[in-house]
């Protein structure tokens with residue numbers, strides 16, 4: 850059986866390949882064009898969210914105390930700070946609310962689904 854890191858790298862490549870065509874940097878100049886571009890970005894966000902939830906669920910099973918009980922405020926602050934660098938137009942308080950909601954959604958999902966399945970793409 851291959852090492853876990855090999856499977857994770859293959860999964861990351863698959864994620865990049867699925868998401869790259871959905872995100873284009875050109876800004877359309879029509880309402881329909883902008884909405885189509887937004888729909889594509891939302892599709893990419895949802896794809897990433899699904900993958901993040903699977904990974905965060907896996908982390909909960911690897912920690913001595915998982916789920917909401919094992920929250921790590923320092924790690925959450927580091928995640929928010931790293932994302933803030935990539936999203937300078939979003940005020941820090943807004944970004945913190947968004948990221949916290951994402952983290953909590955992952956913890957909720959992990960507490961609903963306690964199976965030992967590794968993270969997989971469910972598209």
Ligand SMILES: O=C(O)C(=O)C[C@]1(C(=O)O)C=C[C@@H](O)C=C1
Nearest residue numbers: 905908920921922924925952955
């Ligand atoms: O990194 C961890 O320890 C996790 O449990 C993952 C995660 C996350 O979703 O990124 C979730 C909860 C913790 O408070 C911090 C981060």
